[in-house]
Amino acid sequence: MTATTDVTPVRAMRAAVRPSGIGARIATTVVGAAATVLTASFVIFAALSLAPGDPVSLLLGPHATDEARTAKRAELGLDDPLLVRYWHWLTDALQGRFGTSFTYREGVTTLIGPRLETTLLLVAMAAVLIVVVGIGLGVLGGVSDRWSAVVSAATGLGIAVPTFVAASVLISVFAVQLGWFPTFGAGDGLLDSVWHLVLPALALSVGYGAYVTQLTAAAVREEAGKEHVVTSRGRGIPHRLILRRHVLRNAALPVMTASGLALAGLVAGALVVEEAFGIDGIGALLVKSVSGKDYPVVTAVSLIIVVVFVVVTTVIDVAQVLLDPRQRRAA
Amino acid sequence: MAAVTVDVATAAQVRRRADPLLVVSATCCLLLIAVALVGGWLAPYQPDEIDVLAASQGPGPHHWLGTDSLGRDVLSRALAGAALSFAGPLLIVLGSVVLGTVLGVVAAWYGGWLDQMLNRLLNVMFAVPGILVAVIASAVFGAGFWAPVIALTLVYIPYAARIIRSAAVRERQQAYVEGLQLAGVSSLSINTKHVLRNVWPLIVAQATIGLGTALADFAAVSFIGLGVQPPAAEWGVMVAEGRAEILDGAPQQSLVAGLCIVVTVVSFNVLGERLAARFGAAR
Amino acid sequence: MNSPPLLDIRRLHLELTGSRPVRTLVEDVTLSVSPGESVGLVGESGSGKTLTVKAAMRLLPSTITATGAIDFDGRSVLEMSRRGLARYRSTDVAMIHQDPRAHTNPLRTVGDFLVEGVVATKQMKRDEAIERACALLGEMGIDDAPRRMHQYPHQLSGGLLQRVMIAMSLLHEPRLVLADEPTTALDVTVQSEVMAILVEQVRGRGLGMLFITHDLDLAAAITDTLVVMYAGTVVERGPAPVLYRNPRHPYTAALLASRPSTTQVKRLVSVPGRPAAAHEVGIGCVFAARCPFATDLCRDERPAERDIGGRTVACHRAEEIGSELERDVVA
Numbered sequence: 032m033t034a035t036t037d038v039t040p041v042r043a044m045r046a047a048v049r050p051s052g053i054g055a056r057i058a059t060t061v062v063g064a065a066a067t068v069l070t071a072s073f074v075i076f077a078a079l080s081l082a083p084g085d086p087v088s089l090l091l092g093p094h095a096t097d098e099a100r101t102a103k104r105a106e107l108g109l110d111d112p113l114l115v116r117y118w119h120w121l122t123d124a125l126q127g128r129f130g131t132s133f134t135y136r137e138g139v140t141t142l143i144g145p146r147l148e149t150t151l152l153l154v155a156m157a158a159v160l161i162v163v164v165g166i167g168l169g170v171l172g173g174v175s176d177r178w179s180a181v182v183s184a185a186t187g188l189g190i191a192v193p194t195f196v197a198a199s200v201l202i203s204v205f206a207v208q209l210g211w212f213p214t215f216g217a218g219d220g221l222l223d224s225v226w227h228l229v230l231p232a233l234a235l236s237v238g239y240g241a242y243v244t245q246l247t248a249a250a251v252r253e254e255a256g257k258e259h260v261v262t263s264r265g266r267g268i269p270h271r272l273i274l275r276r277h278v279l280r281n282a283a284l285p286v287m288t289a290s291g292l293a294l295a296g297l298v299a300g301a302l303v304v305e306e307a308f309g310i311d312g313i314g315a316l317l318v319k320s321v322s323g324k325d326y327p328v329v330t331a332v333s334l335i336i337v338v339v340f341v342v343v344t345t346v347i348d349v350a351q352v353l354l355d356p357r358q359r360r361a362a
Numbered sequence: 363m364a365a366v367t368v369d370v371a372t373a374a375q376v377r378r379r380a381d382p383l384l385v386v387s388a389t390c391c392l393l394l395i396a397v398a399l400v401g402g403w404l405a406p407y408q409p410d411e412i413d414v415l416a417a418s419q420g421p422g423p424h425h426w427l428g429t430d431s432l433g434r435d436v437l438s439r440a441l442a443g444a445a446l447s448f449a450g451p452l453l454i455v456l457g458s459v460v461l462g463t464v465l466g467v468v469a470a471w472y473g474g475w476l477d478q479m480l481n482r483l484l485n486v487m488f489a490v491p492g493i494l495v496a497v498i499a500s501a502v503f504g505a506g507f508w509a510p511v512i513a514l515t516l517v518y519i520p521y522a523a524r525i526i527r528s529a530a531v532r533e534r535q536q537a538y539v540e541g542l543q544l545a546g547v548s549s550l551s552i553n554t555k556h557v558l559r560n561v562w563p564l565i566v567a568q569a570t571i572g573l574g575t576a577l578a579d580f581a582a583v584s585f586i587g588l589g590v591q592p593p594a595a596e597w598g599v600m601v602a603e604g605r606a607e608i609l610d611g612a613p614q615q616s617l618v619a620g621l622c623i624v625v626t627v628v629s630f631n632v633l634g635e636r637l638a639a640r641f642g643a644a645r
Numbered sequence: 646m647n648s649p650p651l652l653d654i655r656r657l658h659l660e661l662t663g664s665r666p667v668r669t670l671v672e673d674v675t676l677s678v679s680p681g682e683s684v685g686l687v688g689e690s691g692s693g694k695t696l697t698v699k700a701a702m703r704l705l706p707s708t709i710t711a712t713g714a715i716d717f718d719g720r721s722v723l724e725m726s727r728r729g730l731a732r733y734r735s736t737d738v739a740m741i742h743q744d745p746r747a748h749t750n751p752l753r754t755v756g757d758f759l760v761e762g763v764v765a766t767k768q769m770k771r772d773e774a775i776e777r778a779c780a781l782l783g784e785m786g787i788d789d790a791p792r793r794m795h796q797y798p799h800q801l802s803g804g805l806l807q808r809v810m811i812a813m814s815l816l817h818e819p820r821l822v823l824a825d826e827p828t829t830a831l832d833v834t835v836q837s838e839v840m841a842i843l844v845e846q847v848r849g850r851g852l853g854m855l856f857i858t859h860d861l862d863l864a865a866a867i868t869d870t871l872v873v874m875y876a877g878t879v880v881e882r883g884p885a886p887v888l889y890r891n892p893r894h895p896y897t898a899a900l901l902a903s904r905p906s907t908t909q910v911k912r913l914v915s916v917p918g919r920p921a922a923a924h925e926v927g928i929g930c931v932f933a934a935r936c937p938f939a940t941d942l943c944r945d946e947r948p949a950e951r952d953i954g955g956r957t958v959a960c961h962r963a964e965e966i967g968s969e970l971e972r973d974v975v976a
Contacts, residue, residue, distance in 0.1 A: 063485075070486045075498060082502045191627035193578040195585045196620035199601055203613040214609055262748040265702050266762040266813075267735030276761075277750050284752075299491030306586045307605070318586055321501045329501060333494055341489050356797040357751055 053358070057349050064345040068338055069121075075333050076117050084324035089133040124334060130327040134320070139331045143313055147335070149217045150312035152224055153304065154297045156232035157239070161293055165240035166286060169247020173255065173282070174274065182248055189241025194300055198234035198307035205230055215309035231308045235300055239293040246289035250282040257281075284355060291347030295340045384636035390629035391570075397441060398448040405438035409595040418612040428614035431607050436600075436618050443595030444622070450511050450590075451576035457515040459569045462522025467553055467561075469523070470530030480527075484520040492517040492579060500588035507590055510583040514576055525568055529561045563641035567634050574630030581623055597622050649719060650677035651821050651853040652701060657713040659696055659705070659877075669923045670709065671696050671877045675950070678821060678853040683844075685864030685885065686857045687900070688874035689920040694857050697874075698823050701855070702740055703730060717821070735766040739814035740823045741843075744830040745806035749798040755809055756794030763817050774816070781812040785842055804835035811843055821853045829858070840867065861900050865889040873897045876931035877923025883956020893958045893967050895936045930961070938966050 087095070087103050095103075108116055123130065129139035172182030192200075206214040218227035254260070255278045263273045302314030309315075313332050320328040352358050397404070407425075413433030420428045427437040469480040492514065499513035500506075533539070534557065542552050581598025583589035590596040592603055597619040604616030659671035671693040678684045688694045700711050703722060715722040717737060725733060742748040749758055759782075760774035769777070775794070782790035785808040798806055807827060814822060827843060828836040844867050847854045858864050864871055865885050872882040873896065881894040892898040899916045918935040926934070929944040936943065940962070948959045954967070 067486050067489045071489050074486070075490070078498055078502050083504070187628065187631065188624075191574070191578075191624050191631055192620075193582055193623060193627075195582055195598070195601060196623055199604070199608060199613070199616040199620055202605075203608045203617065207608060207611055207613070258742070258744075258747040259750045261704055262740075262742060263761070265704050265734055265740050266766075267731040267733070268762060268765045269731070272765050276753070281750065281752055296491050299493050302493055302497070303582055303586060317497060318588065321497055321588065322505075324501070326501070329498070333498065336494050337490055340491055344489075355752070356754075357799050 053352060056352055056358070060345060060348050060352070064341050064348075068341050071337050071341075072121070072334050073117055075337070076120060076330060077113060079326050079330055080113060080116070082324070082326065084326070086133055086326065089324065090131075090136070120330070124331070129331040132320075132325050132328050134323045134325040134328075139327050142316065142328060143331060143335070146311055146313045146316050149224070149310060150298065150301050150305070150314060153217075153228050153231055153235065153301055153310065153312060156225070156228055157235040157297055157301075158294050160232060160236040161240045161243055161297075162290060165236070165243035165293075166247050166290065169244040169286070170251055170279065172244065172248035173251025174278075179248070179252075182244065186241040186245040186248070189237050190245065192237055194234055194238055194303045195307050197237045198231070198304055201230045201234050202308070217310045217312070228310075231304045231310060234307065235297065235304045239297065239300065243286075243289050243293050247282070247286045250285040250289075251278060254278045254281045284351065287350065287354075288347055291343055291350075295343035295347075298339045299336050381636055381640065383632055384640065387629050387633035387636060390625070391633050394444070394626055394629060395448070398444040401441035401444040405435070405441040407435040407438040409439045409442035410434065410593050411438070418607060418610060420612070420614060427618050428612070430600075430604065430615040431610075431612070436614050439595040439600060439615070440597070440618050440622055443597055443600060443619070446507075446590060446594055446596040447577060447581065447598070447622070447626075450507060450514075450580045451573055453511050454514045454518060454576040454580065455569050455572045457511075458518035458522050458572065459565060461515070462519045463526050463558075463565060465519065465523040466526030467530045467557065470527050470534050471549060471553060471557075477527075480523070484523060487516070487520040493582065496579075496583045497586075497588060500583070505588045505591060510580050510589040513583075514579055517579075518572060518576065522565075522568065522572070526561060526565060529564050530557055533557045533560050564638065567638035567641060569634075570630050570637060571634030574627035574634070577630075578623055578627050648680055650679045650716075651682075651718060652678040652855065653714070653716040654697070654701065655714040655716075657697060657700060657711065657715060659693070659700060659709055659711050662708050662710045669877060671700075672923055674713075674874070674877075674879050676872045676879065676882060678855050680820065680853050681851045682870060683847065683854040683856060683868040684870045684872060685868035686855060686872050686874065687859065687861050687864045689859055691876070691920050691922040692874040693877035693923060694874050695825055698740070698825055698855060698857055701823060702734065702738065704740075731766065735762060736768065736817055737819055738821045738823065739817065739819040741807075741810055741814050741825065741827045743826040745803065745810045746798060746830075748810065749806065751798055753797075754794065755796055755798060755801065758798070759794070759809065759813050759816060762813065766817075768817055778812065778816060781816060782809070784846070785809075785812055786838075802835075803831050804839055807831060807839050808842060811839070811846065815846060815850070818850075819852065821855070822847055823855045823857075825857045826859070861889075861897075862904065873900070876921045876926050878931050879950070879957075879959065880932065881956060881958045881960075882950075883958075887955050891954065891967075893953055893956065893963045894932075894960050895938055895966070896932050930959070938962055 086107060086109065087100050091099055091103055104110060108119055111119075120130075127140060129143070131137065132139050132142055135142055168182055168185070171178050172186075173179070202214055206212050212230045213227050216227055218224040255274075257277075260273060260277055263277055264270075298314075301312060302317060304310070305312045305314040306318060313335065317329060317332040320326075320332070402409075411434060413429070416425065416429050416433040418429060418431050418433075419425060422428070425435050425437065427435075427440070429435055430439070465480060469477045495517050496510050496513040499516075500509040503509040503512065530553075539552060539556070542556065543549075580589065581596065581601070584591075584596050584598030585602045587602065590599055592599050600619035601616045601623075604613065604619065607613065608616055654674060654676050657671060657674040658669070661668040661670065674693070674697055676684065676686070686694045686697065696705065696709070699705050701715055701717075701722060703725070705711060711723055713723075717733060720729070720733075722730075722733065749755075753761075756775060756778065759778040760769075760771060763769045763774050764771050779790040779794065782793065787793055787805065787808060793801065793805075793809075801809065807830075811827070824843065828839050831839060840863070846852075854868075856864060856868055861871075861873075865888070868885050870883065871885045871888045873880050873888070873894065875896050881888060881892065881897045888897060889901070892901060896916075899914075902914045903916065905913060916935050921931065921934070923931075927944070929946060930936070930939070930948050933939040933943045942961050946961070948961045950957045950959045951963065953963050960966075
């Protein structure tokens, strides 16, 4: 098996008909992701259409006339078939119009805007914790035999503590007993908000962080045991260089995947934290809207959560393809 | 750290070696299940027995784990609430494992476009985070016990299906399967009698871990008010009800319920992992 | 040999650290490699040959304890300081591993792999190392070396990759090469090519070589001295032509007799039982259980190595049975 001649006539033909290579792979992934989002959003829309509650009564109140009701029904297109309604909703959504809230009588977008900011700040803080502390501890646990057991036990515990339990403990100890942090709310202004969100971010990062730590430690340990690492040691290459260039560099790929998965789910996880700490983010808005049967809001926030999840996971998938040389065609 | 392999233990020796973690976690799990079954009878007080005079007390001789803001005995609530805390998760695990196994085995057996279709379906299911499914389910079905059960069963199916599908694919590639096919044994028979028999230990291990996770997730839905409702003594509800009490410096209801959840999840996680390790070594 | 040996292994003993009862892996192994000498270490799997060589590089995991003496050029390898060990591995000795794919980092280029050793240990600047590596690849019969240097291991065939491995081992101009079954993992058609290149380079540079293999024919063809191992001990060692034509140990004879003949159609001779590992044999001769000439003495007492007929053999009955050992001469 020596150097092959690159393109035989048959191969050229096949390549012309079915393009392979990185560009096409990425395009396929992105298209697949879009299809997933569309399908998921349709399923959610369809499910919610089955939910109890009459939008017209909610919007117009109990004393509306019959003509007003009929007019409103026509305006909202409530008698159209499901697919048509979905199509209208989708096209509006893509242009940033999410309709009007039944409860607040305001545009859904205005309701979501500031709350999304709060949630994103919370998520960003948790993300930093997860990446810095989670991966850091994972590397420590994977590299050092001494720390491995401690890290392992800690992650086992961290994974077992649900977000809302962590929140309760943190509030009890750090907010009530020690008084270091506020017990609820998201504060005003950037610095105040950050201070308010420290405990929530911590609560949010415990579970996801433990998962990242566990996977990082496993990946590092696995790479450290690979035979090419033995080869490098046998060549007299200094340990620190081997760790950096071979163990950590190789573990970076699976670690990136694990971190991406954790980060993708953070917006959804923030829901519970917002409820626990009384934070007015989109998660809390979602819960309130479900109780209040405010389905335009529910649909919109659900879409945001799904889109964030799919976008983050797709970015990770694409990065995998780009960064792993084995994904390139063999010469 | 080197990759030199020295064949120092045969599979049989691994099997015979005692696993203390397995024993301890199994004991804990059995104890927890026992509490779930008879907790209500063991409780010294009724879980909804209000005694305003004894409200928000810390641990003491009359109330070993203290009381909540309505004077209800925390220990009794935790014991009585165990049954409700476990009931939903049990259904969830059963449902998701059964359905996931069917999907996984069928996809592994027939392969081709059926497998691909399942893959696409699973991708869509994975794309919607579990808590969101639970929230939407409670919108459709109303808050209560069944919305989170249905939702979480749906959420867990893809995980079970993926894992079982991989194991079934590996099993399907074994030589004996082809031998059975050539001998004219029916597909159903091959899968139920042979493939499943080799795959089921893995299923049991995954289901064990799943039970703990389901309990935590179910409690989370109840915590945000979209699952089991107060005054039921489900552990997630207890943590939620205890929120106001925490602010008053009386965290016992939330912390006791939270501890119950953590202990349960840890026990089942460890048991599941040890089972998976043992079954893996026995192959 | 007048010059002191390059590699001198004396009474090497390997056991599982802290095992009770003691689990021996390699027992009382003595062999040496002189400058310019090629020594073939022959044995089946479980004979301990790879462990012996790994011990010579101090690449054994901490789960294995080594006692005895391993000297390189008079310096004790087992007692070397970390710096001494690094120097030994990076300048004096080189190891070629069995499966090149497992021993190269799939995420780094071939060029990176080649020059990493000498550059990281500060023997050469990167540019010089790259030039030399290209030249070496050329000597290996790889014409488009510069292009290959930019490729990744998965883009090269097994034979090509093993040539790269050989080049890697020669880049820092070692004095001793340890080759662990370098062609076993390759296609049969490619094996002889790679073997030829290896032998040409080693002989051409006057290097010492310890060549591990399970193929007695191959070893006899390319080495000056043969060392035959079974169940963790050396059963016979001496000049290759002497052992090959006139084995004195029943195991060596059995190895020779069990090869299929290319000229005659006859029943394949095999040794009853299966190869034993060191910890599975009892107190007597390691081969006693499968030896057709075994006596009670053989089963009770482990034979010491004795010089007989121009080689060293560990057998109580070496003198008596010498003539009875049948050997099929294969054309």
